[in-house]
Amino acid sequence: MATRIVEPEAGPRSKRAAILAAAVDCFGETSFEATKWSTVAERVGIGQTALYHYFESKTHCLLTIMRLELQRSHDKFTEATEDVEDPTEALRAAVRAAYEVSDHEVLQMRILHNHMDLLSGPRKSKREEAERVEARKLVQLVERDWTNLLVRGMSMGVFPLRDAQLLGASVLGLIVSVWRWYRPSGPTPLAEVSELIEGACVRMVAT
């Protein structure tokens, strides 16, 4: 069924994880386009060409970061909602879970949502395309997560009947729109954002 990409099992001296971490920092702070691939190499402490042992291209690395973040988001959603029967409470839990993130994950979110458009068109190389397809699947999974939650609420009569797909996409859109502007160093603490959005989402789907 859901065929997760097998993470290349890390040999003991693999720098894959280090590269991903460095790339997240660079891409998240400086932006993907503006950071030189060679800078990532420097930060890890290897030559530029060594990067190609782990990733087919700069974009392949980006797509991998995006896929991993999507996987995390989906897992977190599932974990937060699976034991909650009341739809409103489940919705609240899902929103809160979406904002329970480390600073590093904030960067990953920013990277992910700033490059969503990459997932629409096909890629030329094999491994890039594999990551892209997998990421697209995960996007649809996450969308279904939210939609299903709403459908459940509607069929239980807790939420008024509306186009669940459209409303689900909207709720999700509202939640992730935060990653455009939120900065850990900024004036608004994430807890405050979380609280306001949680309320907004509940009102959106409720009467």
Place this chain on the structure above:
Amino acid sequence: MATRIVEPEAGPRSKRAAILAAAVDCFGETSFEATKWSTVAERVGIGQTALYHYFESKTHCLLTIMRLELQRSHDKFTEATEDVEDPTEALRAAVRAAYEVSDHEVLQMRILHNHMDLLSGPRKSKREEAERVEARKLVQLVERDWTNLLVRGMSMGVFPLRDAQLLGASVLGLIVSVWRWYRPSGPTPLAEVSELIEGACVRMVAT
């Protein structure tokens, strides 16, 4: 006060408008990164180098498109809301206005919101930086448009008191999140989207 960039007055044989139009088509359909600057030239019917008579760089062209779109959005908001005293009705009118767009404007919206991150960091060249600064100002203007609308409603007692800035950003985020996925050729008509989002926004800010 608000110093609009003076649009270079078009000489009779200027191709600036044609370049902008072609660029919107290319960037909107193929994405900015993936479209070759020379393709835009071809589509207009000039050599690549002629582009540099009108724009300092590919990015300068992109920033111009973004600024123009922001200007349009702000003007449309103002026009739609200026004569409406009731805050709820004004909010409804503003949302509807946001979705009263041509197919070409849909592309501009997509381009704008896919490259918002460009506006955060400074640019190296003069004219790029000028466009960037102006665009940033317009972003803040638009944010203030929505926030002020909420503040008015709150002070009139129509909307419950909440962090207007945060809520304004959220409403705006919800509205523009649509441009990520909406396609004129897709299954969902924009009118339907507009209606659902209008309701969602009203519920978000209301009791």
Place this chain on the structure above:
DNA sequence: GACGGAAATTGAACTGAACTCAGGTTGATC
């Protein structure tokens, strides 16, 4: 403790798209 082989790394060379430069055309105005 030499040996084979996979994983990891490298310097030098290549590519292609954005951009520069130095000059050439066009056409409105006097």
Place this chain on the structure above:
DNA sequence: GATCAACCTGAGTTCAGTTCAATTTCCGTC
């Protein structure tokens, strides 16, 4: 029909991403 600015071009430069051919490192095995 001279002038001047707007407009355009072909030939070359740059630079980040990428490829290539070859080497080093490390681990298990004989």
